[in-house]
Amino acid sequence: MFDVNLIIKSLPMLLQASVWTVIYSLSSVAIGFCIGTLVCAAGLSSSRLGRGFSAFYVSFFRGVPLLVQLLISYYCLPLIGVNVPSSVAAVGTLALCTGAYLAEILRGGFLGIPPGLIEAARMVGLSRAKILTRIEVPLAVRLTLPSLVNETTMMVKASSLISVVGVLELTRLAQNIATSTFQPLEIYLTAGAIYFVINGAITLVGGFAESRFRLEKAR
Amino acid sequence: MTFNPAILTDNWREILDGMALTILIWAAGTAIGLVIGLAVAVLQLFTNRWLAAPLTLYVAVMRGTPFLIQLFVIYYGGPFFGLDLTPLTAGIAGLALYGGAYFSEIFRAGFLSVPPGQIEAARMMGIGRLDIVRHVQLPQMLVIILPALANMTVLLSKETAVLSVITVNELTSVVQSIGSTTFAFAETLLFLALVYWAFLEIVTAAARRLEKRVGRFMLRTPS
Amino acid sequence: MTATPDTGSRPIIDVRGVWKRFGTAEVLKGIDLAIRKSEVTCIIGPSGSGKSTLLRCIAFLEEYSEGEIYIEGELLGFSLENGKRRRVSDAEVARVRRNVGFVFQQFNLWPHMTALENVAMPLKLARGIAREDAEKRARRMLEKVGLGHRAEAYPSQLSGGQQQRVGIARALAMEPHIMLFDEPTSALDPELVGEVLQVMRDLAAEGMTMAVVTHEMGFAAQVADTVVFIDHGVIAASGSPQQVFRKDENPRLRQFLQNYFERNVFWQGAEDGAAP
Numbered sequence A: 001m002f003d004v005n006l007i008i009k010s011l012p013m014l015l016q017a018s019v020w021t022v023i024y025s026l027s028s029v030a031i032g033f034c035i036g037t038l039v040c041a042a043g044l045s046s047s048r049l050g051r052g053f054s055a056f057y058v059s060f061f062r063g064v065p066l067l068v069q070l071l072i073s074y075y076c077l078p079l080i081g082v083n084v085p086s087s088v089a090a091v092g093t094l095a096l097c098t099g100a101y102l103a104e105i106l107r108g109g110f111l112g113i114p115p116g117l118i119e120a121a122r123m124v125g126l127s128r129a130k131i132l133t134r135i136e137v138p139l140a141v142r143l144t145l146p147s148l149v150n151e152t153t154m155m156v157k158a159s160s161l162i163s164v165v166g167v168l169e170l171t172r173l174a175q176n177i178a179t180s181t182f183q184p185l186e187i188y189l190t191a192g193a194i195y196f197v198i199n200g201a202i203t204l205v206g207g208f209a210e211s212r213f214r215l216e217k218a219r
Numbered sequence B: 001m002t003f004n005p006a007i008l009t010d011n012w013r014e015i016l017d018g019m020a021l022t023i024l025i026w027a028a029g030t031a032i033g034l035v036i037g038l039a040v041a042v043l044q045l046f047t048n049r050w051l052a053a054p055l056t057l058y059v060a061v062m063r064g065t066p067f068l069i070q071l072f073v074i075y076y077g078g079p080f081f082g083l084d085l086t087p088l089t090a091g092i093a094g095l096a097l098y099g100g101a102y103f104s105e106i107f108r109a110g111f112l113s114v115p116p117g118q119i120e121a122a123r124m125m126g127i128g129r130l131d132i133v134r135h136v137q138l139p140q141m142l143v144i145i146l147p148a149l150a151n152m153t154v155l156l157s158k159e160t161a162v163l164s165v166i167t168v169n170e171l172t173s174v175v176q177s178i179g180s181t182t183f184a185f186a187e188t189l190l191f192l193a194l195v196y197w198a199f200l201e202i203v204t205a206a207a208r209r210l211e212k213r214v215g216r217f218m219l220r221t222p223s
Numbered sequence C: 001m002t003a004t005p006d007t008g009s010r011p012i013i014d015v016r017g018v019w020k021r022f023g024t025a026e027v028l029k030g031i032d033l034a035i036r037k038s039e040v041t042c043i044i045g046p047s048g049s050g051k052s053t054l055l056r057c058i059a060f061l062e063e064y065s066e067g068e069i070y071i072e073g074e075l076l077g078f079s080l081e082n083g084k085r086r087r088v089s090d091a092e093v094a095r096v097r098r099n100v101g102f103v104f105q106q107f108n109l110w111p112h113m114t115a116l117e118n119v120a121m122p123l124k125l126a127r128g129i130a131r132e133d134a135e136k137r138a139r140r141m142l143e144k145v146g147l148g149h150r151a152e153a154y155p156s157q158l159s160g161g162q163q164q165r166v167g168i169a170r171a172l173a174m175e176p177h178i179m180l181f182d183e184p185t186s187a188l189d190p191e192l193v194g195e196v197l198q199v200m201r202d203l204a205a206e207g208m209t210m211a212v213v214t215h216e217m218g219f220a221a222q223v224a225d226t227v228v229f230i231d232h233g234v235i236a237a238s239g240s241p242q243q244v245f246r247k248d249e250n251p252r253l254r255q256f257l258q259n260y261f262e263r264n265v266f267w268q269g270a271e272d273g274a275a276p
């Protein structure tokens, strides 16, 4: 029988663990955004080295399954004398990985800015740095907001993989309960529903931000 | 830290088997996923809302939840419905259902990308709904959605690694277990990363070439 | 002028009290219009007045909200069951309008097919005509519109005027009893308009029944048997070209024609806005 009581009983624990899921995934997106901006800037720079590094970075972190990246950071960091908590290593890996995707997204955004807007800023005497921080980054973010929101939901989903390297979050806890109660269906469906709600909330907030920051106001 | 490549050469047979299985899973999952995606898109667009609503929910759920959880539900939850799947079958089914949801969105966008006037013209000629799909919509949209389909197919090849968690003996699982028995984590895992990386670069380059060739065909017949 | 219309018989198209609403917007407000065999009816009017909507309702590309449209005596799109109308199946719609051809402002050729395939494909799929026969007929139709030599070209390799002529050939191949044209020359560069109008003139001279939404007043004046002026979703004036262009006093019509002539004045002699 489908055990609704089990769901009700384990829901508080699962919700608690989902807080970690949210913390891990959002912080990896935040760090990844900084990484992505730098990688993207390097990619659009005039330096050949910068462009080469950017291309290498994006290709590697998008070319290797995240699970393999997590296994490498989990097993190999200690080998080179880096001993950090597994949660830190995992978030760092998530951030490096999403940084590659975010770099590509932002690249599209920067290239999508009409050159006239930059020229106008130059003509009114803004400095190069001001143009970047006040004009280009805000415009690129607005232009790419749907993709940025989507990437955030991808990271919420991807964070489930850090359960494999022993970090306690929603998926890991669900596994623990499922193996101890022998009722995996109820537990995994509940965990899936929680992920679904988290991503629904992110999409909702993202949609709100999109309509708020829409560049061409729809009258 | 020592580095001993012999660990890999000693186990080349298992590693090759793992690679073969990874590619098999990828090909099967993609093929079935494409069929699911096309069917879902057609049913969503061309039937009534009572059929479309559950399909929309399916797509939203597959896109809104982690692939790993989906695999757990199918593999560990399957017996609840009398579905006692092997890890491999569960894995391929999971990959196909997951990919199918994304493919359906791509197909849907493709159908909507064909200008409605062209469909009206076909309707005025008395051409049937399915013939319009087959002769007017599909040939045009396939060209348009090819990059997105290729992109998703490449993404699915990376997702196959997750099947190692439900004990499918694909590449990641094989190499990881060699690592744990020999404690040669650096050799095995870095090798694993390089293999995937090279594989993805090759597949991506192939997809680009295909797109270019199809793009040239497009130049001949743009709208 | 065209072959003499037979005014006595039943109209091919009979539009009776047709209303069309999009949500709360009333776009057609009680249209009555009859088109008889071999008649050419030109529909003119300001942009947004409902001309396309009327034509699309006659083709049942839009469902009309109220009223009746009969095609050769058959009610289009609905069945009447003790006074209530019910939407009929798509197959039934297709059957009733199988003798109606439609030519679109944007051509709507299928870009992945050659001119020949554009014309032949519907013959095969909708009429079940064998391939060779379909292609033979398609070739004949392309020759009729002066494009026999471009049969193997893709739409993108054709000029706008040529594309529209393929569009006409495609509709003609189905051997329609009436052809509907929605601004067939409005998407064309001015120098390409003439070739399309010539094809339409020839058709009219052969006795084809036609309803043409157009801004080409010269064409309307020369070819039409009836000119219909639509304004804000009602027929505000109708009659012979002579009647509508010269005599009708409707101020909106006069304003519309005035605007048209002012746009087209480019030398002194036409200054007085004289009608054709």
Ligand SMILES: Nc1ncnc2c1ncn2[C@@H]1O[C@H](COP(=O)(O)OP(=O)(O)O)[C@@H](O)[C@H]1O
Residues within 6 Å of the ligand: C022, C025, C027, C045, C046, C047, C048, C049, C050, C051, C052, C053, C054
């Ligand atoms: N599908 C539609 N939905 C809502 N309004 C429409 C639609 N099609 C046309 N309209 C409105 O109906 C009016 C008449 O349109 P149309 O028949 O295209 O005018 P015309 O062809 O005379 O320029 C316009 O105000 C237009 O905005």
Ligand SMILES: [Mg+2]
Residues within 6 Å of the ligand: C051, C052, C053, C183
């Ligand atoms: Mg119009």
